[in-house]
Amino acid sequence: xxxxxxxxxxxxxxxxxxxxxxxxxxxxxxxxxxxxxxxxxxxxxxxxxxxxxxxxxxxxxxxxxxxxxxxxxxxxxxxxxxxxxxxxxxxxxxxxxxxxxxxxxxxxxxxxxxxxxxxxxxxxxxxxxxxxxxxxxxxxxxxxxxxxxxxxxxxxxxxxxxxxxxxxxxxxxxxxxxxxxxxxxxxxxxxxxxx
Ligand SMILES: [Fe+2]
Numbered sequence: 001x002x003x004x005x006x007x008x009x010x011x012x013x014x015x016x017x018x019x020x021x022x023x024x025x026x027x028x029x030x031x032x033x034x035x036x037x038x039x040x041x042x043x044x045x046x047x048x049x050x051x052x053x054x055x056x057x058x059x060x061x062x063x064x065x066x067x068x069x070x071x072x073x074x075x076x077x078x079x080x081x082x083x084x085x086x087x088x089x090x091x092x093x094x095x096x097x098x099x100x101x102x103x104x105x106x107x108x109x110x111x112x113x114x115x116x117x118x119x120x121x122x123x124x125x126x127x128x129x130x131x132x133x134x135x136x137x138x139x140x141x142x143x144x145x146x147x148x149x150x151x152x153x154x155x156x157x158x159x160x161x162x163x164x165x166x167x168x169x170x171x172x173x174x175x176x177x178x179x180x181x182x183x184x185x186x187x188x189x190x191x192x193x194x195x
Contacts, residue, residue, distance in 0.1 A: 002084050008051045011080075015061030022141035023060045025195055029139035030056060032195075033188045034131050040180040040187055044127055048084075055085040056092045056132050066104030067093075071112035074119070084128075090119050091129040092136050095172065101162040103154065134172040134184075144190040147173055 003011060016024040031053030038049035059065070059073025073089030093102060097120055106113065137147050145153070147169055155161035173184055180187065 001081050002048060002051055003055075003080070003082055005047060005051055008054045008085075011058065012054055015058055018061045019063055021060070021064070023057050026139050026141045027054055027057050029141070029144060029193070029195060030054070030132065030135045032193070033135040033138050033144060036188050037131060037135070037176055037180070037184065040182060041127070041131075041176065042179075044131065049128065049131055052085060052088045052128055052132055053135055055082075056088050056136060058085070059089055066107050067102060067116070068107045068112065071108055071115050074115070087123065088129065088132050090116065091123060091125060092132050094120060095130075095133045095168045096164060097123070097125060101165045103158045103161060103165070130172055130175065134169070134176060137169045137172070138184070138188065138190075142195065144185075144188055144193045146185075146190075 002008075012024060012027060031050045034053035035046045035050035038044035038046040055073075055077065057069060057073065058076060059069035059071070061076065062069075062072045065072065070090055070093050074086045077083070077086035077089055091097075099117060099120065108116070137150050138144050140150060140153075151161055151166055151169060177184055185191075
């Protein structure tokens with residue numbers, strides 16, 4: 001289940017008041033990119049893609065956190081009955097479906113960590129999961145970035161970025177470009193995008 005577009009926008013606005021920061025506009029940019037790519041992609045619903053993009057980081061409502069924003073987002077969306085958004089809160093940080101290459105701090109409780117581990121094992125990733133992973137790596141907080149630029153920014157902030165994760169991001173871009181037969185930066189309007 002998913003909220004409507006208007007409900008999702010309201011949820012993000014409220015969350016932003018609880019923990020103001022660059023993450024909320026990053027979420028909006030992720031949503032816009034996801035919507036535009038989904039419009040061109042056979043079998044993906046662009047409205048759903050927008051909503052999932054908007055809510056992927058919603059766990060940040062509960063304060064500045066690293067891994068915890070994943071379990072917080074998952075639990076928050078599940079508590080509202082939005083299981084599809086909950087799944088995205090979980091999968092967006094793990095493009096290899098493993099905790100091994102998570103680059104932030106492990107700031108969860110043991111139970112929260114177990115929740116993430118268990119869900120990651122049982123989940124089957126689909127094109128929505130892959131789409132939000134891609135858009136998360138394109139979306140800055142003010143503009144759409146080159147994937148390499150964005151990864152370099154994360155690397156600068158965290159001090160490292162696993163090569164496998166880097167490769168996976170580039171593969172995701174290639175996957176969507178092959179499917180839609182167009183350059184991703186052109187599809188999302190990278191150079192003219194305004195928030
Ligand atoms: Fe994100």
